[in-house]
Amino acid sequence: TLLxxxxxxxxxxxxxxHAGVAAPDSSKGLFFSHLMLALDAAQSGQGVALTSMPLARxxxxxxxxxxxxxxxVKTGYEYVVAGRPAAFRQAKVQAFTTWVMAEARAxxxxxx
Numbered sequence: 001t002l003l004x005x006x007x008x009x010x011x012x013x014x015x016x017x018h019a020g021v022a023a024p025d026s027s028k029g030l031f032f033s034h035l036m037l038a039l040d041a042a043q044s045g046q047g048v049a050l051t052s053m054p055l056a057r058x059x060x061x062x063x064x065x066x067x068x069x070x071x072x073v074k075t076g077y078e079y080v081v082a083g084r085p086a087a088f089r090q091a092k093v094q095a096f097t098t099w100v101m102a103e104a105r106a107x108x109x110x111x112x
Contacts, residue, residue: 002029002047012050018073039065054104072094 002107016023059065
């Protein structure tokens with residue numbers, strides 16, 4: 001069973017296309033209002049969720065979730081650290097920005 005977040009429908013289609021596999025009828029999947037709910041459903045054995053590494057990282061490391069097959073697909077979604085210019089002059093905000101960028105680089109380097 002596909003576990004779908006309301007905005008992940010097109011991502012599933014992209015994943016199946018990238019994998020060279022015919023996509024199943026996603027209308028028969030389970031839809032969730034939040035991706036974390038889909039991940040919880042995957043943990044409880046209700047199906048397979050499509051997610052990002054940042055959201056699944058700790059569950060994958062703890063073996064609560066597994067990547068049963070590849071491939072990883074670049075979605076084109078990007079994240080930025082944003083705030084008021086004055087905020088970035090504060091040492092604590094600079095420390096946070098340095099930390100979050102290091103975490104993001106580490107996630108990109110995670111094995112497939």
